[in-house]
Amino acid sequence: MNIERLGKFPRWSYISLTVLAVGAIYYFSLGLNGFGPLVWIAPIPILILAFGLPPLPTAVMAFSAFLLGSFTLFSYRAQLMPIGLVVLSLVIPAIAFALAVLATRWAVLQFNHWSTVAVFPALWTSYEYLVSVASPHGPAGSLAYTQTAFLPLVQIVSLTGLWGVTFILTLIPASIAVAYHLRRNKRQAAPTLVIPLALGLAILFYGWVSLAQPVSGRSIRVGLATTDTTIRYFRTQKSEEALQVVQAYARRIGQLASQGAQVIVLPEKFVGVTPDYASDVYRVLGEAARNSQVTVIVGLNRIGEEHSMNVAVVFSPMGLVAAEYNKIHLLPGFESRYQAGTKPVEFSVLGTSAGLAICKDMDFPGWTSRYARDGVGIVFVPAWDFGQDGRWHSRMAVMRGIEGGFAVVRSAQDGLITVSDHLGRILAEDRSSREADVLLVSNVQPGPGRTFYSTSGDWVAWLALLFSMLLFAKMLFRMWRTGK
Numbered sequence: 001m002n003i004e005r006l007g008k009f010p011r012w013s014y015i016s017l018t019v020l021a022v023g024a025i026y027y028f029s030l031g032l033n034g035f036g037p038l039v040w041i042a043p044i045p046i047l048i049l050a051f052g053l054p055p056l057p058t059a060v061m062a063f064s065a066f067l068l069g070s071f072t073l074f075s076y077r078a079q080l081m082p083i084g085l086v087v088l089s090l091v092i093p094a095i096a097f098a099l100a101v102l103a104t105r106w107a108v109l110q111f112n113h114w115s116t117v118a119v120f121p122a123l124w125t126s127y128e129y130l131v132s133v134a135s136p137h138g139p140a141g142s143l144a145y146t147q148t149a150f151l152p153l154v155q156i157v158s159l160t161g162l163w164g165v166t167f168i169l170t171l172i173p174a175s176i177a178v179a180y181h182l183r184r185n186k187r188q189a190a191p192t193l194v195i196p197l198a199l200g201l202a203i204l205f206y207g208w209v210s211l212a213q214p215v216s217g218r219s220i221r222v223g224l225a226t227t228d229t230t231i232r233y234f235r236t237q238k239s240e241e242a243l244q245v246v247q248a249y250a251r252r253i254g255q256l257a258s259q260g261a262q263v264i265v266l267p268e269k270f271v272g273v274t275p276d277y278a279s280d281v282y283r284v285l286g287e288a289a290r291n292s293q294v295t296v297i298v299g300l301n302r303i304g305e306e307h308s309m310n311v312a313v314v315f316s317p318m319g320l321v322a323a324e325y326n327k328i329h330l331l332p333g334f335e336s337r338y339q340a341g342t343k344p345v346e347f348s349v350l351g352t353s354a355g356l357a358i359c360k361d362m363d364f365p366g367w368t369s370r371y372a373r374d375g376v377g378i379v380f381v382p383a384w385d386f387g388q389d390g391r392w393h394s395r396m397a398v399m400r401g402i403e404g405g406f407a408v409v410r411s412a413q414d415g416l417i418t419v420s421d422h423l424g425r426i427l428a429e430d431r432s433s434r435e436a437d438v439l440l441v442s443n444v445q446p447g448p449g450r451t452f453y454s455t456s457g458d459w460v461a462w463l464a465l466l467f468s469m470l471l472f473a474k475m476l477f478r479m480w481r482t483g484k
Helices: 011-027 036-040 044-050 055-078 083-111 114-134 143-147 162-181 186-212 231-235 239-258 278-292 359-363 365-373 390-404 452-456 459-482
Strands: 220-226 263-265 295-302 309-315 321-326 346-349 352-356 378-384 407-413 416-420 426-431 438-444
Touching: 011 036, 011 044, 011 055, 036 143, 036 162, 044 055, 044 083, 044 162, 055 083, 083 114, 083 162, 083 459, 114 143, 114 162, 114 186, 114 459, 143 162, 143 390, 162 186, 162 459, 220 239, 220 407, 220 416, 231 239, 239 263, 239 278, 239 438, 263 378, 263 407, 278 295, 278 309, 295 378, 321 346, 359 365, 359 378, 359 390, 359 407, 365 390, 365 452, 378 390, 390 407, 390 416, 390 426, 390 452, 416 438, 426 438
Parallel strands: 220 263, 263 295, 352 378, 378 407
Antiparallel strands: 220 438, 295 309, 309 321, 346 352, 407 416, 416 426
């Protein structure tokens, strides 16, 4: 597109309008409760204009648009990190977006070939993967999470991980933009549209087939209990306060058991526990499990020692401690004085192999893949959200279940309590703030575990990285030959 021929308005007007439009689209799609379908169209105007602009205006336009859209997360991140890190968390993705657009512009204008449609998705997928490796938050910022409600699409993560969703999510808009640029050359424009469309349809077909398959095996009746009214006691060191909270949860265990729950999950860090009264806390919870003849999984904040620990404890129907798990991925800043765990914990419940994780552990695909490779069918997750991020954070855990082929039972305070199967279908859900006591009971069938992704790893991301490196080498070689 030659932007000089767009009409009587000056070029900067079209650039400004594009920045505002694309920024608004990203603003309403990248938020914690964003409208995911908008992501499919967001880059199209930027890419189309980029093919008719010099490099500098292209970079400024792309950077500004993505930065504007990213401000949807400003207030949320400002609650969790220093303002300097908040600014970096917004600026770095905007720079990556601008570089991906610039590289796509260069490739399309240099080669005028349909294969250049892969440049934008390969670069963005590579960027997301590298961030996931380097960041203490893993792939939390991935575009793939905007599609968690689109179940036929996200089934592909059982084969490709998040990177398959990210790639197709950026490939489709890139194909539309490149096809428009090549529209006068039908031999190039046709495959630019047809090949990505065929790939997208194949992914959806795989998802529909997966969702249509019946889930076999015995179901487990799970119960989840949470309340936001006693969160303030998560760091109490007074036995009378702690035992009052524990006894209230013990009563909830009995209520859930009376509704047929066989396994009961309580939230992360729902009470502070010091060595002085730890035995009393364990005794009350053990008795609650024994009296109701259920398995109980609780999240405790072990404090008052040299190193605090964020643990999940499993009490058997006999009232004994069957397993104890120490959180692996600690929240930067908030848990800087906590001792991180080092190993997964698996146990058997009602004939099913089960695993334990705590809240942020479910943000990391590589970690939960360990459970999947062992054939774990269900993962129990005590959790603690930050209110407004409840849905977003719970859906990250749901994605781990699809990747690994296991059901997820996640009990969170200040967020959502969620039960999902290994295909990501939400079986039951409630908000912890809905009332003083929130109790949820649901049947769930364990998944098969051992997905292709859990055994093969991030192969899509590595292919994207390889393609990106070859493109970079080609670019350097072309610049060396032409002297530009």
